[in-house]
Amino acid sequence: MVSRVIPVEPFDIVIFGVTGDLARRKILPGLFHRFLVGQIPGTAQVIGSSRTEMDEGAFQELVRACLLEFSPQASKDAEALTSFLAKLSYVCVDATGENGWLDLAEKLRPDVVRAFYLSVSPSLFGPIAANLSKYGVSTPEARIVVEKPFGHDLNTAKALNADLRKGFEEKQIYRIDHYLGKETVQNLMALRFANSLWEPLWNSTHIDHVQITVAESLGVEGRGEYYDRSGAMRDMVQNHLVQLLCLTAMEPPSRFTPGAVRDEKVKVIEALDPVSQADTVRGQYRAKTGEDSYRDHAGDPDSLTESFVAMKVNIGNWRWAGTPFYLRTGKKLRARASEIAVVFRDPPHMIFPKMEGRRGNALIIRLQPDEGITLRTTIKDPGPGGMRLAEVSLDMTFSEALGPHAEPQDAYERLIMDVIRGDQTLFMRGDEVEAAWRWADPIIAGWAENGLVPQPYDQASSGPEDALMLLHRDGRRWRELG
Numbered sequence: 001m002v003s004r005v006i007p008v009e010p011f012d013i014v015i016f017g018v019t020g021d022l023a024r025r026k027i028l029p030g031l032f033h034r035f036l037v038g039q040i041p042g043t044a045q046v047i048g049s050s051r052t053e054m055d056e057g058a059f060q061e062l063v064r065a066c067l068l069e070f071s072p073q074a075s076k077d078a079e080a081l082t083s084f085l086a087k088l089s090y091v092c093v094d095a096t097g098e099n100g101w102l103d104l105a106e107k108l109r110p111d112v113v114r115a116f117y118l119s120v121s122p123s124l125f126g127p128i129a130a131n132l133s134k135y136g137v138s139t140p141e142a143r144i145v146v147e148k149p150f151g152h153d154l155n156t157a158k159a160l161n162a163d164l165r166k167g168f169e170e171k172q173i174y175r176i177d178h179y180l181g182k183e184t185v186q187n188l189m190a191l192r193f194a195n196s197l198w199e200p201l202w203n204s205t206h207i208d209h210v211q212i213t214v215a216e217s218l219g220v221e222g223r224g225e226y227y228d229r230s231g232a233m234r235d236m237v238q239n240h241l242v243q244l245l246c247l248t249a250m251e252p253p254s255r256f257t258p259g260a261v262r263d264e265k266v267k268v269i270e271a272l273d274p275v276s277q278a279d280t281v282r283g284q285y286r287a288k289t290g291e292d293s294y295r296d297h298a299g300d301p302d303s304l305t306e307s308f309v310a311m312k313v314n315i316g317n318w319r320w321a322g323t324p325f326y327l328r329t330g331k332k333l334r335a336r337a338s339e340i341a342v343v344f345r346d347p348p349h350m351i352f353p354k355m356e357g358r359r360g361n362a363l364i365i366r367l368q369p370d371e372g373i374t375l376r377t378t379i380k381d382p383g384p385g386g387m388r389l390a391e392v393s394l395d396m397t398f399s400e401a402l403g404p405h406a407e408p409q410d411a412y413e414r415l416i417m418d419v420i421r422g423d424q425t426l427f428m429r430g431d432e433v434e435a436a437w438r439w440a441d442p443i444i445a446g447w448a449e450n451g452l453v454p455q456p457y458d459q460a461s462s463g464p465e466d467a468l469m470l471l472h473r474d475g476r477r478w479r480e481l482g
């Protein structure tokens with residue numbers, strides 16, 4: 001099977017904060033890869049911008065170095081690298097002042113798509129959006145792209161939305177949650193809405209519970225200062241895990257359009273019941289021989305920020321009442337493993353002898369690594385000796401089933417191309433982000449009010465003991481990590 005690459009329209013993209021980590025690791029390599037597969041038209045312009053004075057030659061050298069570091073293809077195709085660098089130009093712009101804006105306006109062409117990627121601190125979203133309008137750099141069709149963290153709580157998210165809306169309408173604003181750009185996350189929608197098999201079972205009558213896990217093996221070394229102000233709840237749950245929950249739980253949208261898909265996601269977030277403190281667990285990884293603790297990485301020996309969260313979430317609507325969703329995410333866990341496990345109820349009447357350790361049917365959607373789907377089923381254990389049962393997996397990995405082109409592209413590549421195409425389906429709408437904060441804020445406030453401190457857990461484990469208990473007390477078990 002050959003994947004089709006449809007070139008996008010000619011465009012000018014301006015990357016603010018182009019010398020920063022995200023631009024170097026993700027945005028520039030992402031654009032380069034799309035260029036290599038022929039998706040970027042010959043006339044496209046990539047304009048880097050930051051506070052640093054630099055001429056175009058120096059900028060191109062900087063990008064060459066970053067691509068050689070972060071894109072394995074760059075060193076293999078010197079000619080393509082040189083052609084890509086030829087598309088790059090640079091303008092030094094003072095985000096909060098007057099310098100550089102008119103130079104930038106001059107570089108942009110009137111008749112092509114314009115996109116402004118704000119790879120900068122959220123405190124600069126407002127000033128940049130205002131200056132883009134003030135200096136006539138923006139047009140009514142231009143697009144503005146912003147990254148997480150989108151707010152620290154509901155109030156700050158509202159303020160950021162208000163800042164962006166000073167210069168842009170909602171239809172021009174692209175809020176990135178890179179989980180939505182992951183191939184397997186979109187596959188979740190295909191699995192649910194392009195098959196008739198699952199939908200009749202996709203409710204609390206047939207589904208016992210859902211487990212959503214995003215486990216990481218790395219810690220917060222190198223970004224402890226940022227992370228310590230957020231913690232796992234703000235860094236992962238409020239955005240990535242809530243998005244996974246929405247895609248699993250949402251009603252089928254009437255069309256695959258940005259409006260219809262996002263309306264259904266917002267309805268799920270608004271239906272989330274308040275989470276009781278007793279249904280949450282916070283953890284923090286401790287030191288082990290030769291490895292620093294979370295507190296060492298965060299640079300604060302007294303830090304009470306969580307590097308692990310687990311919780312039980314109930315969705316108060318007809319489809320899901322009575323089927324809990326258990327979420328967990330953490331750093332320095334046993335394995336890097338992200339998955340959604342949909343665990344079905346047992347048959348209403350079992351005619352076979354009881355099977356020790358039976359776990360029942362489950363559909364597991366593996367998001368990363370080893371992207372694929374597993375369906376756990378019960379069959380007869382072969383051989384004589386009566387009707388003994390065994391559990392086996394129907395296993396599918398996307399790369400085996402679909403061939404090499406199924407190797408997932410980086411989420412940023414897809415998302416940047418969607419910006420150019422003007423497709424907001426995989427981006428968060430303003431009301432959606434606010435709804436997620438409205439749900440998350442009381443949980444975080446509750447921890448502070450009750451003085452709930454994170455429970456230490458061992459590195460390379462599956463998290464704190466209490467996280468296991470969260471399911472045990474409901475007669476359930478987490479799936480093994482990795």
Ligand code: BG6
Pocket residue numbers: 148216235236
């Ligand atoms: C980011 C978080 O949004 O997602 C990080 O800020 C986290 O803390 C990362 O490590 C995980 O993304 P991925 O794509 O590696 O699963």
